[in-house]
Amino acid sequence: MGLIIRLPPDVLASVDLHANGRSGPATSVAKSVAKAVPLNEQPTERQQLRRAMRSRRAAFTGALAPAVRGALESALVHALPRLGPPAILGSYAAMGDEIDPQALEQAAIAAGWQIAFPRVTEGPLSFHSAAYAALTPGYKGIAEPPATAPLVRPDTLLVPLLAVDRAGNRLGQGKGHYDRTLAALRASGPLRAIGLAWDMQLLDSLPAEPWDQPLDAIATPTLFHTPSPRAKAGA
Template sequence: MNPVSHQKSVLRRQMRSLRLALAAADSRAASRAAAHAPLARLGAGPVAGYFAQGAELDPGPLMAALAEAGAALALPVAADREAPLTFRAWTPGAALSPDAFGIPAPLADQPQVSPTALIVPLLAFDRRGGRLGQGAGVYDRAIAALGADHRPFLLGYAYAGQEVEDLPLEPHDQRLDAILTEAGLIEVR
């Protein structure tokens, strides 16, 4: 394991514990974060969110605000654990089924879309747009697969306490354009 990968593994363990504590301490963080959302910048969509797992900040309130503002929505789908995520159209309340990671995803009959914005979960972030994910690389591969001409606006979604000074990054790591927390919006680019 290279030194950066090792640093990231150690940080992941620390940040999982911290995120769990942050989630337990503030059950209203997701609603407060949604109130700071740059709805106009996220546009009419499609905007791809995610289905929160464990202690991830729940984008449900943000997705509801986007739907109310008229944005088309989507959710990621993992066909298998190694392939890039794809994104399918989704409306709140629509039926979901588990994908390759067991995460609820839109049914196969929903159209595949290329999102103009992605709301991405994370374990840690820095103010340079660095993002530490779970370690499987699914979002990095999905963003790379969309190509430079179709790169969506990347909005990290996290608790303010997940900020770190400087994340160790590797060449494949995709940088965020902004981070939304319960404390407000952090502009990167």
């Protein structure tokens, strides 16, 4: 089930709905990349998808005027009422072509949420209460809170991604940081994981592995989608 958001025509025109993979399964995206790879060096399907989606996302954001990109990212604020009652919201510092959640974070703070950001560890990510301005470059240049910032457990988590499907299956960067983190947090108590994406990152289907942790909801600039329990179970 999904909530559709209305955007101004000039902003909506920049949401590339025809090049976002909705016209066919994600495997068609991967096949177009595989043709350029020698047979003896064929990557896995998921590696192909990552390469394809990085390229497509870069092309999408590269075509956006700064004002339009800012308007699309600000449109994520529509998800605020769907986050639930104010508690601790785990977020992330966007890198490169990732959709930036700062507007949603600021709206959440105004509504009474406490914001936490992740630090990369050898195991699950650790989350620390901190202001965005306090973040400094850490693992691979990703902005992170100081190690001395208060350690907290998010009740709701905003999750970055390369691609996602309508069943809530997520394709990340391939290091497993968020799969390990979601598994650990879910083992310790209730958690709502919401993937943030450009509309062109929402695909019809994605290959999933047994260890993959599905998302509970997906927010884009134009919609809020909650996968059905049947879809998340893979039925």
